[in-house]
Amino acid sequence: MEWRKNAGYIITNAITVGESEIVLGVHETRPDMFVTWECKNKTDYYWGHYFENLLAAQKDFCQRGLDKARFYERQNKPKEPPEPAR
Numbered sequence: 001m002e003w004r005k006n007a008g009y010i011i012t013n014a015i016t017v018g019e020s021e022i023v024l025g026v027h028e029t030r031p032d033m034f035v036t037w038e039c040k041n042k043t044d045y046y047w048g049h050y051f052e053n054l055l056a057a058q059k060d061f062c063q064r065g066l067d068k069a070r071f072y073e074r075q076n077k078p079k080e081p082p083e084p085a086r
Contacts, residue, residue, distance in 0.1 A: 018072040
């Protein structure tokens with residue numbers, strides 16, 4: 001993973017799910033501050049969740065990745081054919 005920074009946070013972890021990316025960052029001067037964002041194009045960060053505990057941030061990072069995977073799974077699920085009329 002290439003080195004990235006956003007709003008004073010160094011991105012330490014990233015997972016790509018579909019067309020989105022979930023990232024985890026640590027503040028560059030406050031090592032007790034963490035954030036998770038959704039990101040597009042490696043430059044557009046949004047929907048930040050902020051933490052003062054690394055474990056809480058890591059749990060949120062994993063949960064957001066799982067939630068996004070489930071979202072894409074529902075979007076791509078084939079439609080069931082309708083039942084024949086009786």
